[in-house]
Amino acid sequence: xxxSGPPCPPRTRSRFFxxxxxLLEFEPIAEPRGALLPVDFxxxxxxxxxxxxxxxxxxxTTRAGHAQRRGYQLLLRLSGQxxxxxxxxxxxETVALQSDGHALLIEEPVWKETTYRSTDAVLLVFSxxxxxxxxxxxxxx
Numbered sequence: 001x002x003x004s005g006p007p008c009p010p011r012t013r014s015r016f017f018x019x020x021x022x023l024l025e026f027e028p029i030a031e032p033r034g035a036l037l038p039v040d041f042x043x044x045x046x047x048x049x050x051x052x053x054x055x056x057x058x059x060x061t062t063r064a065g066h067a068q069r070r071g072y073q074l075l076l077r078l079s080g081q082x083x084x085x086x087x088x089x090x091x092x093e094t095v096a097l098q099s100d101g102h103a104l105l106i107e108e109p110v111w112k113e114t115t116y117r118s119t120d121a122v123l124l125v126f127s128x129x130x131x132x133x134x135x136x137x138x139x140x141x
Contacts, residue, residue: 009043010103016095017088020110026076026101037101039076039126044105046072046128053078054123057116067111071128075114076103080121087111097123 010024029036041047054063075084077097085094088110095104096117106112114123 081117
């Protein structure tokens with residue numbers, strides 16, 4: 001963690017599926033009162049229109065299981081251990097989100113599912129689009 005100061009944009013740690021997915025690292029700011037994890041929306045390729053949190057999922061629970069027809073999602077791990085499996089064009093990648101500030105920036109039409117590996121797993125998702133069930137692709141291609 002870095003000392004208190006102005007937020008900085010996330011670092012790109014890895015790229016998957018020709019750059020359609022980025023593993024990002026947002027750097028927490030540590031101080032005696034606790035840690036602050038800034039997310040500067042101007043550093044993202046989209047402005048979030050929707051956010052939601054998944055927590056209290058029993059270990060082993062799998063959620064999502066779909067792709068988006070359009071837009072971006074940023075999956076930001078807040079605590080615990082979360083595995084994200086992604087598929088596109090016959091290829092599969094699984095990424096473990098288990099460190100402070102780790103996030104996946106996912107561009108459509110990547111199919112994904114999240115598996116919650118610990119009792120304290122919490123995931124914050126920012127989406128470029130409002131929720132519309134018809135924008136989700138439930139069948140893997």
